[in-house]
Structure formats: C-alpha cells, structure tokens
Amino acid sequence: MSLGARARGFVELTRPGNAIAAGVLTFTGAFVAGASLGDTLVVVAAILATVFATGAGNAVNDYFDRDIDRINRPDRPIPRGAVTAAEAKWFSIALFGGAVVSALVLPLVAIGIAVVNLVALLAYTEFFKGLPGVGNIVVAALTGSTFLFGGAAIGKPLGALVLCLLAALATLTREIVKDVEDIAGDKKEGLRTLPIVVGEQTSLWLGVGVLVVAIAASAVPFIRGAFGLAYLGLVVPADVVMLVAAARSFEHPGVAQRRLKHGMFLAAFAFIVGRASSLAGVTL
Incomplete structure (x- = not known):
C-alpha cells in the first residue's frame, strides 16, 4: 500500500x-x-x-x-x-x-x-x-x-449550559437512531444496544421524546431575554430540521441521523448569532 x-x-x-x-x-x-x-x-x-x-x-x-x-x-x-x-x-x-x-x-x-x-x-x-x-x-x-x-x-x-443540554439531548436522539442503523452488525457481535433490547420502534419513540425536551430547552434563551429574534430566526428552523429527521428515522435511520447532525450545528450557529447580536446591542 x-x-x-x-x-x-x-x-x-x-x-x-x-x-x-x-x-x-x-x-x-x-x-x-x-x-x-x-x-x-x-x-x-x-x-x-x-x-x-x-x-x-x-x-x-x-x-x-x-x-x-x-x-x-x-x-x-x-x-x-x-x-x-x-x-x-x-x-x-x-x-x-x-x-x-x-x-x-x-x-x-x-x-x-x-x-x-x-x-x-x-x-x-x-x-x-x-x-x-x-x-x-x-x-x-x-x-x-x-x-x-x-x-x-x-x-x-x-x-453555555442551555446549549450543552440541547446538544446532549439531540445527540442522544442521534445515537439511538445510529444504533438502529447498525443493528445487524451489533447483533452479530453480541452487543446489547437499546434497539436490540427494547426494539427498534420503542427506541426511536424514546429518541423523539428526548428531542422534544431538547427543542423545549432551545426556547429558554429567548424566553429569558438573553437572545433576541436573530437567535429565534435560526433556532426554529434548526428545531424543525431535527424534528423532521426524527420522524424520518422510522423509515430511513441512516438519512435521519445525518439530518439530526445538520440540525444540531444549525442550532449551535443560532447561539453564536444570538450572542453576537447581544454584544452588538441588536434586538432583532
């Protein structure tokens, strides 16, 4: 080689x-x-x-x-x-x-x-x-x-505690979806991942529930007045991307886990914009 x-x-x-x-x-x-x-x-x-x-x-x-x-x-x-x-x-x-x-x-x-x-x-x-x-x-x-x-x-x-919670919960959803995607190889190796133990459907619904909590957490900076509409204008689309990805995970887990990752990065960018806007004294 x-x-x-x-x-x-x-x-x-x-x-x-x-x-x-x-x-x-x-x-x-x-x-x-x-x-x-x-x-x-x-x-x-x-x-x-x-x-x-x-x-x-x-x-x-x-x-x-x-x-x-x-x-x-x-x-x-x-x-x-x-x-x-x-x-x-x-x-x-x-x-x-x-x-x-x-x-x-x-x-x-x-x-x-x-x-x-x-x-x-x-x-x-x-x-x-x-x-x-x-x-x-x-x-x-x-x-x-x-x-x-x-x-x-x-x-x-x-x-950055709220961002930490959002990222951790969204990642937990993505990891569950990835385990569903990898279930064949994991079974052959004798691993006891969540989808193998409780089933694919139950695991994916659990992932959806965790993601809903993450999305709720994303609203906290706006509700508390730390970030303004510039943050909201980016974090809402990020939340939508992740929710759609979670819904698609039941049919296409491989595609869904990649879309979840994209939504997570968009959410992180929303926090950057929110912080930058607050530093500049921008309310929009």
Whole structure:
C-alpha cells in the first residue's frame, strides 16, 4: 500500500470532520459564555485539546470496533487494511497525549472536565457501548460537555449550559437512531444496544421524546431575554430540521441521523448569532 494511502488511513481514523466540528463546538461554548480577546490563549488551547481528544477517541473506537466494522463499516481504515490495529492503538495514545498537553494551561475546572472526558472516551467502547442506552448517554454527555469545556476555559463553565443540554439531548436522539442503523452488525457481535433490547420502534419513540425536551430547552434563551429574534430566526428552523429527521428515522435511520447532525450545528450557529447580536446591542 502506498505511503499516501496509509497517511490517508491515519487521518480517517480521527474522523477529521467530527474532530474539527468538536473544536468548533468548544469555541462556540467559550463565545456564548462570554469569551473576549484576552481569552484567546486558553480558548485556542481548549480547541486543540478537544480536537486531539476527539480524534483519539475516534481512533481508539476503530481499534476496539475493528471486528464489528468488518460488517457495518468495511470501508474504514482498519478493515480495508490501510492501518493495522496496533498502529491505530498507538496513534490514539499519541493523540491523547496531545490533548493532555494542550489542556495543561487551562483552569482547574476545565482540566477536570478534560480528565473526565478522556476517561470516558477510553472506557466507552470497552465498557459502555454494549450496555443498553448507557453508551448513548456517554456519547451525548461528551458532546454536550464540549460547550461546558469551552466555557470552563474562560472561567465560566455554566455560561453555555442551555446549549450543552440541547446538544446532549439531540445527540442522544442521534445515537439511538445510529444504533438502529447498525443493528445487524451489533447483533452479530453480541452487543446489547437499546434497539436490540427494547426494539427498534420503542427506541426511536424514546429518541423523539428526548428531542422534544431538547427543542423545549432551545426556547429558554429567548424566553429569558438573553437572545433576541436573530437567535429565534435560526433556532426554529434548526428545531424543525431535527424534528423532521426524527420522524424520518422510522423509515430511513441512516438519512435521519445525518439530518439530526445538520440540525444540531444549525442550532449551535443560532447561539453564536444570538450572542453576537447581544454584544452588538441588536434586538432583532
């Protein structure tokens, strides 16, 4: 295999789109919590720590999931032979090291969040993924915590709490839908995911209920007067996208989980616009 193909395999292990997106979410958390130019160093450090940790978590997930991926995701780097399992393991360790180094300049609360998240990432596939609903909750909590981490980097860990809750709940819905999509491979590996234990329909309805709570949470900043109509004009379409995606999950779970992700990012952008508008003194 060519050097370029192998290098591409290592990059794919990190899911670069997801890793960069997680970094953007950390920035969003810091910005919504009230970051200023004076916080640039710690915000950049938090973003790097998030990108490294997310990439490491994805790589170690591929290491542990290599047998399942031969069924569910044969195009991933390890099943297709671009990277060996041992190489993926050591690569993930190096990335975790980068996350630790990046986090060292952050406040203690942020370091605490980083430590908890790193432990959760390491334990996820080995201990949590096969437990009904538990793995989904861990992933949801990790996603939501990126916003808390961004806020904690500037000393305001609760500054983006509503955004954290919205993201965590929407992610929980998406993870449930993904488990429905992957049910064939998970059954062959003997995993006990939520759809396998309680059934696909019950799981999807649970996901819809969780998403409704998330959408209700998205209204809080507007109701409390923190953000104005500019925020509302973006978060409502985001909510609609996610609701439509949840409805489609009963027929097309693969399409639905991707649409849920799009809606989540639009909702995060709504918070950015809402915060920017409030800084500029704009009421619309």
